Amino acid sequence: MDGLINKQVVFFGGKGGVGKTTCSSAFSLYLSRKGYKTLVLSTDPAHSLGDIFETELGNEAVKLAENLYGIEIDPEIESKKYIDRIKKQMKGGFSPLIINEIEKQLDAAYHSPGAAEAAIFDKFIEIIDVVGREYDRVVFDTAPTGHTMRLLSLPELMGGWLDGIIKRRKDVNELFNMVSKVEKSLEERAREDPIIDILFKRKISFEKARTFLVDHKRAGFVFVLNPQRLPVIETEKAIGFLERYGIPVEGVIVNRVLPERVDSDFLMKRKEVEEKFLKQIEEKFGDRVLCTIPLMEYDISGYQSIDRIAAFFDGSV
Ligand SMILES: Nc1ncnc2c1ncn2[C@@H]1O[C@H](COP(=O)(O)OP(=O)(O)OP(=O)(O)O)[C@@H](O)[C@H]1O
Ligand SMILES: [Mg+2]
DSSP states (O other): OOOGGOOEEEEEEETTTHHHHHHHHHHHHHHHHHHOOEEEEEESSSHHHHHHHOOOOOOOEEEEEEEEEEEEEEEEHHHHHHHHHHHHHHOOOSHHHHHHHHHHHHHHHHTTTHHHHHHHHHHHHHHHHHHHHBBBBBEEEOOHHHHHHHHHHHHHHHHHHHHHHHHHHHHHHHHHHHHHHSSSHHHHHHHHHHHHHHHHHHHHHHHHHHHHHHHTTEEEEEEEESSSHHHHHHHHHHHHHHHHTOEEEEEEEEEOOOOOOOHHHHHHHHHHHHHHHHHHHHHHHHHGGGEEEEESSSOOSSSSHHHHHHGGGGOOO
């Protein structure tokens, strides 16, 4: 394992409420203290990154500490920017009537399922372009598992889908070329089909994202889980899913583990239950466990408590 600290981009995933935001905040603060200029981003529509740092965050980077910057991606704003960008690219080469029709369809697409994911993905592509230049490290605080898995499978899904559309469009153009043999300008226009051009560019950017995601040297995925039944099951499934897509999984962080000694019968019983799942985690993930973080007696909010979590990364990432 190259070590989490050497990855340019690290994603924190996991089931709802297991501690993704806590761990990604702590890890990014840890990196910044080591001297890496770090950007921490939340792609979860229900943001809490700003809350934990007690700072208002938005679509533009806000300084959180020396060497540390934060962004909360707003899918609404990003979707709108995404659709506007496509609209702009579509202009030229079409009659106003067709443009009007395309715009109507794009406006509908803005409200369609998947638009927010596509927009977040566009932002992701924008971010991987600046990593290594503007920032040394980027840490993603992702949305609960299902949502993120869908997002990460986009390059594969979109790649195939775009190939299909491009091919159909080319077939139509060929037909068009045959009937327009005499009219040179029409033929030329078909060859320089702006839609194929746009689709092609999208395909290339998705490929770029995919190349980045599967690159062990640059990107890594970490799952946070708790010693409980559902987080263990969900993590096992998610790791399988990512590996099928060739996305490297660096390991798991076991969070909210009860301390060695507990002072009530109730907690003793809870600890027995927990032991069973810790054993399962050991069996299933064994050498993939990067570190174990105890359940603290307080909620994680503010730099001091984030730092206390970050201390557990020392020597293990
Ligand atoms: N080790 C810990 N000790 C005590 N409290 C913790 C610990 N880790 C996380 N918490 C608390 O658990 C709650 C959930 O944590 P967090 O918000 O990081 O989870 P999440 O996986 O990002 O949740 P969501 O899926 O809703 O985004 C928060 O109130 C946080 O303060
Ligand atoms: Mg969260």
